[in-house]
Amino acid sequence: MEIKQFEYKPLAHYSYAIVDNGEMAVIDPERNPMQYYAFAKDHDAKITAVIETHPHADFVSSHLQIHNETGAPIYHSKDLGADYEYEPFDEGQSIMVGNIKVSALNTPGHSPDSITIVAEKDGKTALFTGDTLFIGDVGRPDLREKAGNMTAKRQELAEMMYDTIQNKFKDLPDEALVYPAHGAGSLCGKNLSSDNSSTLGNERMGNWAFKPQSKEEFVHTILDSQPFIPSYFGFNVDTNRQGPENLRTSLAKIPLRLNTDTDGLIVDVRDESEFKKGHLQGSINIMAVSENDKFETWLGSIVAPKEPFHLVIGNPKDLSNILERVSKIGYETQLQSIITLGKEHLVKSAILNLEDFQNNPSNYTIVDIRNQSELNDGKFFEQSIAHPLNELRDTMNEIPTNKPIVVHCAGGYRSAAGSSILERGLRNTTIFDLSENVNDFI
Numbered sequence: 001m002e003i004k005q006f007e008y009k010p011l012a013h014y015s016y017a018i019v020d021n022g023e024m025a026v027i028d029p030e031r032n033p034m035q036y037y038a039f040a041k042d043h044d045a046k047i048t049a050v051i052e053t054h055p056h057a058d059f060v061s062s063h064l065q066i067h068n069e070t071g072a073p074i075y076h077s078k079d080l081g082a083d084y085e086y087e088p089f090d091e092g093q094s095i096m097v098g099n100i101k102v103s104a105l106n107t108p109g110h111s112p113d114s115i116t117i118v119a120e121k122d123g124k125t126a127l128f129t130g131d132t133l134f135i136g137d138v139g140r141p142d143l144r145e146k147a148g149n150m151t152a153k154r155q156e157l158a159e160m161m162y163d164t165i166q167n168k169f170k171d172l173p174d175e176a177l178v179y180p181a182h183g184a185g186s187l188c189g190k191n192l193s194s195d196n197s198s199t200l201g202n203e204r205m206g207n208w209a210f211k212p213q214s215k216e217e218f219v220h221t222i223l224d225s226q227p228f229i230p231s232y233f234g235f236n237v238d239t240n241r242q243g244p245e246n247l248r249t250s251l252a253k254i255p256l257r258l259n260t261d262t263d264g265l266i267v268d269v270r271d272e273s274e275f276k277k278g279h280l281q282g283s284i285n286i287m288a289v290s291e292n293d294k295f296e297t298w299l300g301s302i303v304a305p306k307e308p309f310h311l312v313i314g315n316p317k318d319l320s321n322i323l324e325r326v327s328k329i330g331y332e333t334q335l336q337s338i339i340t341l342g343k344e345h346l347v348k349s350a351i352l353n354l355e356d357f358q359n360n361p362s363n364y365t366i367v368d369i370r371n372q373s374e375l376n377d378g379k380f381f382e383q384s385i386a387h388p389l390n391e392l393r394d395t396m397n398e399i400p401t402n403k404p405i406v407v408h409c410a411g412g413y414r415s416a417a418g419s420s421i422l423e424r425g426l427r428n429t430t431i432f433d434l435s436e437n438v439n440d441f442i
Helices: 034-042 063-070 154-167 200-206 215-223 233-242 247-251 272-277 295-302 316-327 354-359 389-398 413-425 435-440
Strands: 002-008 013-020 023-027 046-051 074-076 094-097 100-106 115-121 124-130 177-180 266-268 309-313 335-340 365-368 405-408 431-433
Touching (some): 013 100, 023 034, 046 094, 063 074, 154 215, 272 413, 309 316, 316 335, 413 431, 413 435
Parallel strands (some): 023 046, 046 074, 266 309
Antiparallel strands (some): 013 023, 094 100
């Protein structure tokens, strides 16, 4: 049994291939299936199954495209209620991938339709736990109240997760390998480890969820201080349940434009330094400059599902990469055009006099756009007012405009987006981005 883990760092997502005797299964695949096809080709294997542990909230999967292009059946719980053809895969059911026995365990908690995949061969066991069991944590139970075929309240799902952890893994061996769908940095949990795998025995010893505790204690812990829910999460659950469009077909519909005459919402993905030197009036700066940024998360938090928008890139050579990133969350369907900038019709951002701000902070309205969980740990500036970035487009009209506004986050990435949102919405007020200079005040 050969196991390959694929990582997509911006979303801290892990997908998997298991190969044996010329057959291969893909588990929780990301939007672009080409890496799985290449792996199958390299191993002279045929893809015979694509398995979903649940309908994912933070990315769009390629399960339907893989099915359509390879003929491999899609397997997941019958409780998911998909709109496409699939094979029900629930507790007591199993398939063979080569000589690997692949079974399902119903493990509700993160979602009511979550399953864990159990792969067994020659006395060895591997668990593909989806968003049920992470390394050091378990999946959050508050993402399905308003999304998907089945809705469930967070209290009910938290109690399901308690029962899952108490009962579903107890007959599995300590040496069973644990392969989750996400790692540190994902919003599908709150305290995920940076480790990309573990053993069930290690989780039983070190994961808080396995510690002796009452159901009430467990539910309180899992519901306490969960991170915010990006607005695109419910949209992705529904997209995955309905079956996403073929990626190549979807991307081919998006035009590239070499002029800047456009109306509507504009997202500029360039580095903040370039954005501040010159950008289209009213554009929002959500940087997509490295695999360590959170472009997909913030695009899907600031731009609403189904809201049309245009995208500004710095160079035509960036086109393929940016389209790939937008498509990870299914937002290519609402992308009206890609724009490359000329020199005309560009505006500059105001540059903060840092010394004056340090000496006279009362002359400014300071807006803290960190997440609520960060705000709970305390302020950087006593007089600052809180407007989390994911809510800022809705709440910015509550911000006083009688003074220049200084926007800050915890490191500089988010404040580039936040300050540009306020530039767009509060045009008669001077907006400054404290950017990475916030580190001087922490």
